[in-house]
Amino acid sequence: MTTFYILVGYLALLMGLGLLSNRFFKGTSADFFVVSRSVGSFLLLMSIFGTTMTGFAIVGSTAKSYTDGVGVYGLMASWSGLMHSAVFFAVGIKLWAVGKRYGYMTQCEYFRDRFESDRLGYVLFPILVLLVIPYLLVGVIAAGKFIQPTTAGLFPEAFPMPNLPNGNPHPLNGGIPPAVGGGVICLIVLFYVFFGGLRGAVWANTFQTIVFMGTGVIAFYMISKNLGGLKAASEAVAASDFGAERLGREGMMSKLQFLSYCFVPLSVGMFPHLFQHWLTAKSAKSFKLTVVAFPLFIMIVWVPCVLIGIWAAGYLGPLDPGQSPNSVLGRMVGQLVHSPVLTGLVGAGVLAAIMSSLDSQFMCLGTMFTNDIVMKKYGADRFTDRQKIWIARGFILFVVGATYLLAIALQDSAHVFDLGVWCFSGFAGLFPLVFASVFWKRVTLPGAYACILSTALAWGYLFYHDILAAKPAGVGDEEMLVFGMMPVAIIIAISTVSLVVVSLLTKKPSEAIIRKFFV
Amino acid sequence: MSSKVVVVVFFIFAILHHDVWNWNNRSLWLGFLPAGLAYHVAYSLIAGIFWYLVTRYAWPHATEAWAEKGSGE
Incomplete structure (x- = not known):
């Protein structure tokens, strides 16, 4: 039960942070949404890093280096x-x-003003929400699926599992089911975001970043x-048949x-939750x-994590059919360390990485709905600050509930995690839009629409062929490549060309807009 | 340092990411760090130094001053 108590203690600390951050709440919408633009260097680093690193950074990186070296x-x-x-x-x-x-609080507000078009905001809003939701789903499902094996054997009467066909006990018997574990994680994130707003998320992210960085080093x-x-x-890896080839890259991945892959990280430029974190900075120096x-x-x-992954290749050898590489970190900790304390700490670290992304995403959806839809439709002056905060809280509650129900429905779908990767490609495909908006005076509204439309079409086409279309016999689940490259490279190329060509063919933006947005 | 210098150094640095010479190098640096990983660990450290120099010598003071003049809320 030590592992379980460590996890519970960690989650209780997070709730405490939520309550504490609420004591510093100034009662204004600017404070709830962007922490009154008062965040200094350290908190900005920790909150942005925690938001950017998901559970993949710990569990997935170990698994990926186990398989790909x-x-x-x-x-x-x-x-x-x-x-x-x-x-x-x-x-x-x-x-x-x-x-x-x-005084912006969301990406849509910025793009609306930058391109002098309210409609652009209404077009972008659903696209950004649709790209964030699968990202949320991956987090909730991953948390639930991680808690179950971590707590296996602790509650055999409450959560029994039938024996395996060979008569052996089920390895997950007595573990907290994903529906319960994922639900608890949703409630805790909801708790500190609901009461603390973005300040709660920033504080929690800082704490969680310290936890997942620390536990990774301890486990290592x-x-x-x-x-x-x-x-x-x-x-030992160099001496093993399975492990040795993972010390290099030949046969593991292509050069192209x-x-x-350099295009994938560009997605951070269009993440709406990162945009919101940037706005919290006290000054540029932050x-x-x-x-x-x-x-x-x-x-x-x-x-x-990468070293643990390749050591696992030498130590564990090939996995049995049906075993997931995502179990590699847990198996290395379980088989080599035999410490419920370390298992609990690593568990807390993984949950920290997952939750530090979930909170900002929930928060940004509430902010976007309040500012980009409700305020835009009914006018900001119609609501008091208090009412704006409650509208955001209501929408966050709705999003958390909807995400949880979708996560339950899709938790056994084979493609949910692929969906997460495709979200990154979608955001990266829109990067030329934000880049041009801050650096290129000649970019126009039709150019912006062309970029969004071409990204949607290219992304939709490739997504269909990777996820939805029936694959020919013999084609496995390996990563999709187009001309040997990541699909995101093609999407960005198409969206950039569309943005540039259409902008050059259409009327220049007004001088007033250029004066407003360029130093 | 002008922004043009930063862009040029950035692209040179990005090209150096593509260490094809380490593609099949399985030797262990310091006895435990695979060569391809060690190269990229050094790359990450140098990236940190590069960004430190950029923030020190190519800081966008004009943008910062422009923002501070705004009304905010």
């Missing part, structure tokens, strides 16, 4: 370290500046120690795939620490 670090982590900082520096600071100058130390030290662990520390923080989280 050490190249996974270059593919996902070092590209992200370079690109995320570039986006924060080049786009984030500029959006913070216009947000501060003109304990596992390496029990494998006989760093050298012995890696030498490795190169084209961004400095985030820009500098991001590659280093990614390294601190990913290097231990």
Whole structure:
């Protein structure tokens, strides 16, 4: 039960943080939605990092390096370290500046003013919401599915599972079912976002980032120690048939795939929840620490997980049919460390990574609905600050409920996690729009529509062929590549060309708009 | 440092990400770190230094001042 008590204690601490952040609440909508634009360097770094890193950063990175080898670090982590900082520096600071100058709280407000079109906001709103929801689903389902094996054996009477066909007890017997675990996670995130607004999310993210970075390092130390030290662990991989090839990249991934992965991290430029976090910054200088520390923080989280993944390839060998690579981290901790305390801490770390993304996403959907739909339709002056906050809370409640029900319905679907990856591609496809809006005076409203439309068409076509269309016999579930590249590279190329060509063919934006948005 | 220098260095740095020479290098640096991983760990560290220099010598002061002049809320 030690593992369970650690998880409960961790979740109770988060609720306490929610209540504490509520004590600092100033009662204004600006405070609820963007923390009165008062967040300093450290909290900005921790909240943005926590929001950007999902459960994939711990469990998925270990699993992916177990299957694809050490190249996974270059593919996902070092590209992200370079690109995320570039986006924060080049786009984030500029959006913070216009947000501060003109009082924006959401992306749609900005794009509406930038392109002088209310309709553009109404077009973007459902697209952004539809791209965020699968991302939320992945978080809730992953949390539920992680809690069940972590608590297996603890509650055999409350949550019994039938024996396996061979008569052996079910390995998940007595574990808290995903419907209950996912529900508890939703309620706790709802609790601290509901009471603390974005301040609650920022504080919780900071705490959660410390937890998941710390537990990763502790797990790494304990596992390496029990494998006989760093050298012995890696030498065992080199000596094993299954593990040795994972020390290189040959046969694990193609060169074009490795190169084209650089486009995936551009998605952070269009994440509506990150846009909202950028607006919380007290000053432009608050961004400095985030820009500098991001590659280093990614390294601190990913290097231990990638090494554990390849050590697992040497230590565990090939998995049996039906076993998921996502179980690799849990198995390494369980088989090598035998410590319920560490299992509990790693469990808390994984939940921390998942919840630190969920909170910001729930919060941003509530903010967008209040500001982009309700205020826009009925007028901001019609509501008091208190009413605006309650409208946002009501919508957050609705989104949490809907997400939970969808997660229950789809938890056994094979494609939910693929959907999460496709969301990144969708946001990245829209990156040229935000990039052009801050750097290119010549971009026009029709160019913006062309970018959105071409992204939707290219994304829809590729998504259909990867997820929905019947695949020919012999084609497995491997990652879809187009001309050997990630689909996101094609989507961005198409959306960029559409934006540029249509902008050049249409009337220049007014001088007033250029004066308003360019320094 | 002008923004043009930052852009040029950024693209050179992005090209250096594509370490094809490590593609099939399975040797262990320091006895435990696979070469392809060690290269990218160093890459991450240098990325941090690069962004430190950018924030120090190419900071967008004009954007910052422009934002502070705004009304906000």
